Amino acid sequence: MSSKKTKVELRESKKSKKGSKQPTHVSKELQDDSMSQLLGVTIAAINATKDLVPINTAKGILGTIANILTLVQSVIKNKSDFQAIADKCKTIREILENATKDATEDDLRGHLGHALTQLNKSVNCINSDVASSKEQGFWRRLFTVMIDRDKIAAWEKDLDRVLGLFNFEAITGIGINMKFVKKALELVSNVPNMNAPKNRQIKPPSQPAMLYGRDDLVAELTNLVINDEHLALIGPGGMGKSSVVKAIINELLVTAKFAVRRFFVTYDGLDASTITFETFMTHFAGALGIEIAGTDPIRQISTFLDSASALIVLDNAETFEEASVLLALGDIPPAIAEIANIPGVILVLTSRSRRNAPNIQWITKDILPLDLSSAQVMFFQIYQCASCSEAKEDIKGLLKELDFHPLSINILANAAQQNGWSPTTLLKRWNDRHSKVLDGSRGKLQSLSDTMQLSLSLPSVRNLGEDGLRALAIIAFLPQGLNENLAGRLLPSLPQVDTICDVLCMQSLVYRQNNFLKVLAPIRHYVRDSLQAPDSTCLQDIRTFYYCTVASRLKERDQYADIIISDHVNIEHVVAFDLANIPNDAEETYNTCWQFLEFLERHLPRLTTLTPAISNIVENSSTWMLKSNCLLTLAWLYNTLSQLVEASQAFQAAEALYLTAGDLEMMGDCLITHADLLRCQGRFIQSQNLLEGLQDSNSWESQRNNESPSLFTEDRNWGLPSKIWHWRAKFCHGGDIVQVHTHLEDLFLQCTSVGNVFNCRDALEGLADIAFCESRLSDTMDNLQTLVGIFEGQHSDDALRATVGKAVVASKQGNCDLARELIQKALESFPLFALSNARIFLQQSYGSACIELTAGEWGQG
Structure with a gap:
């Protein structure tokens, strides 16, 4: 025994020579003794307070933390590691004493009750873990155990979270003594430069009154939010993005998880070209209900958000996303990323722009137009007319013409209801004025013009200059949109067309579908009605490319045929536009018309919109043959489609013009084919009369005379x-x-x-x-x-x-x-x-x- 003591004394002697500090185990013992005394004082104070508080839940919490500290005092070996826990237990005692002094059980239905419930769960969890550690020590026949410091740190962090939640909710509850507010804030928060007394709860927006066809989407997005995913909801103006997100924050699962910590930050009404970082942060803090001061707003906001889980909606995010493009505002995206990285904080943003903050794992969802059924329900919920049922099919076509765009449907239905328009009048107003009907009032929620101007005024769109508007006008002009694979060849006068289209897509003015860049119908109507007509140079570029392609087609699937097949609706539209607007002697257009129709008849038989344009061609000596060729190919297309009545009419019209132009052979060919079609329809007498009439006519005699042997020798073909x-x-x-x-x-x-x-x-x-x-x-x-x-x-x-x-x-x-x-x-x-x-x-x-x-x-x- 003495030998062992000697070794210990020698060892301690060596340590003392290296410095004046006490031996490690001696210092630890002193710390544990001091901690044990502190725990005793704290336990006594907690038990005394427990007898005074009027709320049973608070009594239970105080009893639980007293038990935790008693276990630490009696069986936990590393007592000194519990210093922070003990301090927080003191804070809990003081908070509960003040918060419940004048409270009643009725107050538990509000914010105070929620805070107490969360605190009760947290301390019960810690108590269970500490008690479990004690049992483990007992079964090992030891009276003291060690608890891992990481676990203690986790308990400490959880208490920080709950205390922050308790602070926020308790001070906003009804009936709580405001004298307690200042003291509670001092106990829970040491945040410098935050004007704490002005913290206030900001109630999030309520459930949208009208939201149709979005139930599945809201359920899907709600599930993602509950599973801690950051969401970016993207779409053009008027698609209902804000309404969707307002529905999400009012879902029961969301309110249960985030309670009052559901914050709605809207940047609507701010000018992207003038916004500053300070404006962005002040707006953000204001929606949280806090005021910031000093030079580090991110730290102040982060401290506030770190106290408990929170859902933050950033509405109209394109405003600051556009602003962040400027070099001076490059710190906005990192600030958003830092907030998104706070544990328990979930971000949901709505934006027209796809330029979302980097370094965040966004789940991007495109907010699409409504389906037909939902569009109808929405329209007739607003527009209630006795004769609606009679015009249901017409209204259905009108909604389709709007591409089921929610804002346009809402505006049009309200305009019809407020003006007392009958369905007939409504359709007439739309056919006469188109997008002008969608400007019933001012503001982006009542006017298509205002929501469009908001998109067009974004800095990235304005920076495109006139070329951006020229490209947008062309995309709106082409019914299929612009073939992205051919954009450079179609518009050589816009050398940056690919970059322009990328920006327009990023701002949701256009969208990509099957290799085409398209616009929604309301945007197309607005561009055509109010923005500008297609640029003449761009139109000529497109015309030249399409016309050359049609003239060069060789086989069914060569490169030219592939282009015609992919862009056939656009080509048809350009030809129809030219037939209605070009001078009467533009031979190239007429030739392209019949060549295109011939291509359709051979490779892509379908009905065509060119019929009225061909019928309206002015007939004179320079157009007789050209119009005849168009009518003939149109007739063969109808014949291929088994539209025999329309084919007969076209053959008959071509026959008359060929006769006028003096081409008797083509006239005879049309007449014979016309007669054959009549026979196919069972109109045998008419067919026979037609053929007999031809044989008796002067033109037939002329044709027969031309078949003389002498003529055959001159031109046997x-x-x-x-x-x-x-x-x-x-x-x-x-x-x-x-x-x-x-x-x-x-x-x-x-x-x-x-x-x-x-x-x-x-x-x-x-x-x-x-x-x-x-x-x-x-x-x-x-x-x-x-x-x-x-x-x-x-x-x-x-x-x-x-x-x-x-x-x-x-x-x-x-x-x-x-x-x-x-x-x-x-x-x-x-x-x-x-x-x-x-x-x-x-x-x-x-x-x-x-x-x-x-x-x-x-x-x-």
């Missing part, structure tokens, strides 16, 4: 279509087959030499018919295969008909499996024509039936 159909008619009416075959072969060679594929088609079809009737099935198949080779990839309808014909021939040859395969191939390769052209569909169906009948499948046939 003249009148090839008439000659081909003459000999095909001879065959149909029992003419000599050998003679017909000889003439058609000769005519086919002539057509091949001049490169006219349509004449080649007509001759080959005649030869195939003759071979089939003579049971020369191999020759028939060869002729049809030649047709497929000529038209496949260029004229899909002709290739389809030839393929169906091959299938019928194959069945006659006994190869029904090949026949079915060919029919199936025709359906797969040319589905558009099989569906859009009733005559082709019937031919395909009839061919299928013939095959099955030949195969003996009577039920299938």
Whole structure:
């Protein structure tokens, strides 16, 4: 034993020689003794206060913290590490004594009750952990245990959070003695330069009165907020971003989590070009209910927010996001990032701009237009008219024309309701004035003009200058929008067009969809009605590119055809615009018109808006042939679409103009085709009369006279279509087959030499018919295969008909499996024509039936 003491004494002697400090374990013992005495005094004071406070919840809290300190005093070995916890327990005692002095149980329904509940949860958690540590020590047959310092630090931080919440909520509660406010703030907060007595609770906005079609979106975003995600809600003006976020902050899950610490900071009404960092921070602090002073507002705001969880909405964030572009205001984004990094703080911003603060993990959500159903409910909730049900379809079309834009729907419905417009009057007002109807009042919530001007006045848009407005006007002019892949080629006079479009997209003035830059309908109407017309230079650029593309098309899927297919609606719009506005002698436009229609008929059959523009072409000697060509290609397009009445009318109009222009061959071709269409409609007498009338007319006599042998020797290629159909008619009416075959072969060679594929088609079809009737099935198949080779990839309808014909021939040859395969191939390769052209569909169906009948499948046939 003495030996051990000697070693200890020697060891302590060596330590004392190195310095005058007391040995470590001696110093620790003194600290623990001092701490034990402090704990005893604090425990006694807490127990005395517990007997005085009138609120049972407060009594329970005081009892719990007294128990915590008693356990620390009796069984915890590292008592000195609990200094901060003990200090906070003293603060809790003083706060509860003052906060509950004049309070009643009724006060627990308000802010004081919420604060006490949170404090009770926190101290119970600490008590449970400390008691658990005691039990662990007991079972290990030890009477003292160590508690990890990190765990103690976590308890300390939690108490800081709850005390901050208690401070904020308790001092704003009704009925609390204001003499306590100053003392409570001194106890809980040591924040310099903050004018604490002027802290006040700012109530967030209430639930929007009208919010339709956003339930799923609000639920989705609420879930993200509850799971501590920062949100950026992006969209153009009037899309309802602010309404959506006001709905979110009033959701039960959100109010339960954040209670009164839901802050709504709006930067609406501030000028992005004049905002300063100080303005930004003062606005921010004001919405939190605090006043800042001094040179470090971020630290003051961060201290306030660090006390408890908080949800902060930054509404109209484009204002400061635009301002932060300026070099002098580059400290705004870092300030937002610092606030976003505070534990428990969640940011939700609404903005027209996509330039959101960096270094924050935003979940970006685009706020889209309403669906039709929600748009209708919203409109008729405002506009209540006895005859609404009768005009429901018209109103539905009007809402669609507004692109279901919430603000526009709201303004239009209110205008109709306030002015007492009937549905008919409403539609007339819209057709007459368009976006002008959407300027019912002043302010961005009542006027489309004001919300548009807000976007156009943003510094990044203004910095684009006139080029920005020129690009926006062109995008609004083109119904499909601007093809982003072709923007540089379409607008060579705007060398920075890609950069311009990026800025317009960033500010939600335009949006990207399927490689096109588009604008919402209300923005398009505003630009057309109030901003500026498309720049003439830009229009000429677009016209030149599209016209050259149409003139250069070669195959179904070459580069030119791909452009026409992708931009076909834009090309159609430019042609229609030019037909209505160009001088009557602009031959290039008329040629582009019929070439474009021919492309549609062959590769993309659909209805066209060019019909009225073609009909309105002024007829004179310089336009007769040009207009005739447009009418003829329009007629063939209608024919392909099985719009037989419209096709007949177009053929008839083209026939008359060709006759006026002196082109008797084309006149005859139109008349014969017109007669064939009448026959297809079952109007046989009219068809026969038309053909007989042609034969009796002077023009027919002239045509017949031109078929003299002398004329054939001068130009043996003249009148090839008439000659081909003459000999095909001879065959149909029992003419000599050998003679017909000889003439058609000769005519086919002539057509091949001049490169006219349509004449080649007509001759080959005649030869195939003759071979089939003579049971020369191999020759028939060869002729049809030649047709497929000529038209496949260029004229899909002709290739389809030839393929169906091959299938019928194959069945006659006994190869029904090949026949079915060919029919199936025709359906797969040319589905558009099989569906859009009733005559082709019937031919395909009839061919299928013939095959099955030949195969003996009577039920299938």
